[in-house]
Amino acid sequence: MSNNMVYIALQNNEEARPIVEAIEQDNPDAQINHFPAMVKIDAPGRLAVNRETVEELIGRDWDPQEIHLSVISISGNVDETEDAFILERKR
């Protein structure tokens, strides 16, 4: 069985909450797991955090690099642009 899972782990805090919500909205296959002080989100193949979705949720401009303030860990190949933070496994 092929295993192409990616994940992101975020702190469980006010700044990360809209990021988690945005991931939930934009990545229907993502699975959200809660741990003490931490949220770990697993997804098959690809996981995207989109700037527009987060901005919609928080009502202000949001730079995807702000994710550096709340990320704990990741797995997958990173692609960071001004519009999105993406984790993927290319096949």
Next chain:
Amino acid sequence: MPVNAIREDYRFPAKDVEANFHGNRVVYVGWDHHMMFCAPVAFPLPPDMPFSALVGEVLPNAYGMHPDFPQIDWDKVEWKLNGKPFTPDMDASLDANGVKHKSALRMRTPGLEGIGGSGS
């Protein structure tokens, strides 16, 4: 030379050669299936120490507090020296028994397999 080093002369003396132990040699002893003692133990011993002194003086201090220890029948202990079956000559010295620097001695005590037979 297998090490990739910046310098051609990457070469260091071995730190644990026998000459560094002030006349002693390091001898390791392990008691199979008695892992309450978390690892085999290391002793600095004179090479001319009789094997009987290892058994009669050194080991009781190391292992004497184990409930299996007083029950050991020393005639039935199965020894290994550096991985090979071995019958010690109790009266001969460690050296004469072939116990060299950094030799590993293992003893198995059939019928005594640790606390409650758990290997502990």
Next chain:
Amino acid sequence: MAAKKMNLREKYTRMTRDLAWDFSYQRDEDVYKQMTMEGIKIEDWDKWEDPFRLTMDAYWKYQGEKERKLYAIIDAFAQNNGHLNVTDARYVNALKLFLTGVSPLEYMAHRGFAMVGRQFPGVGAQVACQMQAVDELRHVQTQVHTISQYNKYFNGFQEFRHQHDRVWYLSVPKSFFDDAVSAGPFEFLTAISFSFEYVLTNLLFMPFMSGAAYNGDMATVTFGFSAQSDEARHMTLGLEVIKFILEQHPDNLPIVQKWIDKWFWRGYRLLTLVAMMMDYMLPKRVMSWREAWEMYFEQNGGALFEDLARYGIRKPKYWEQSVVEKDVISHAAWGTFYNYAHAAPFHTWTPNDEEMEWLSAKYPDTFDKYFRPRYEHWAEQEKKGERFYNPSLPMLCTTCQIPMVFPELDDLALTCYRSSEYEGDTYHFCSDGCKDIFDNEPEKYVQSWLPVHQIYQGNCGGATVEDVVKWYHMEDGVDNREYLHSPDRRNWDKWTKKATEEEVPPKTAVG
């Protein structure tokens, strides 16, 4: 007229690559002297991809914000006597293990990245290494600052730096990092950035910090996650460097595979300390070592190595052994520190009934069969006033420097012995993995500073345990030994009103 705003990629290019220059009066090979020693062939440094397009100005901005948040919490923690909010004083011993064993490695990582950053001709790699060197310095500083609050109230923290170079179990993390730092620059990055940070570090920080959160230790959660927020960048560097090396030249594959085999095994052995922390040192446990290994190595690591298969990389040698050993190593390690609690600057104890139930449930195949009888025996001895301390010094593995506590895979109650001969001397190992590492580079390990041998050579303050403990700067009966008999426990009971009026030695009594 306002200039057009640059996109992230353009900004990154301007602020990194465009700042580099070519040498006109020095040859490249004279400036970057370590580039060829390892046999790695790099054809084009411009192919280096930086997935995080973080420029130095953005780096300072975000790091500054992280620091402000962290120190606000550390202040609040100190002002509110946060140390009294942890689940139990036994927990604090996990922090002693962290400060003595991990924080000095952060400092070594700082040095290591500063050194290798200097060696790479590619500016993308230089900038990534420079940022990481600064990160690692921040980590050791914030860890020391955070833990200093505990140092005011608990014993065992005060000499962590002195002890790192001397104490037997600290030679394990110390020699691990010294091995990496004394390798070439590509091996260093494969060792630390890839094998440790990318493949294994989740197992260090995530359980530690989740454990801290679960046990009421807000300060540690905060420094941990603040450090960990840098980790995503470090891990990405690790993956990037592997992909870059492999894409540059087919001759690089066997070299990199050998390094991955070596550093997986070295890192995995080092994590034995974390396994023990998770299963034994957290009064409230998050998950077992076994579960963590399954989640972070077997599943996540599995996906990573499937991903790397397209470069010809396979899973690290002996990874299957780590899967068998997941049922054993935490127990073996805790037993080791129970054996030698008189020589370590933190306390150990036997698990209570409820904890043994948890261990039985998490380790159904091994705990009751091999380990419970040992703890029950030790607890009985302790009640009789004969708490077990191992009176002899242990045989160590020459490579990982851990006492030889690991079992044969087909008999988990039997010690695994391996050995090699080299230039007339015998060297012993805990496993095939550690033996292979020695056999590949014996010159590197014949000079190992093995604490037990050093004691016997007379280099550690004297011949008795008392002499050595003194040389370690540990106060016997205060910093070390059984938790039940410790001043830490007596103080804790007093502060939390579990005990009414018990005598507390004045030197260690606080408030």
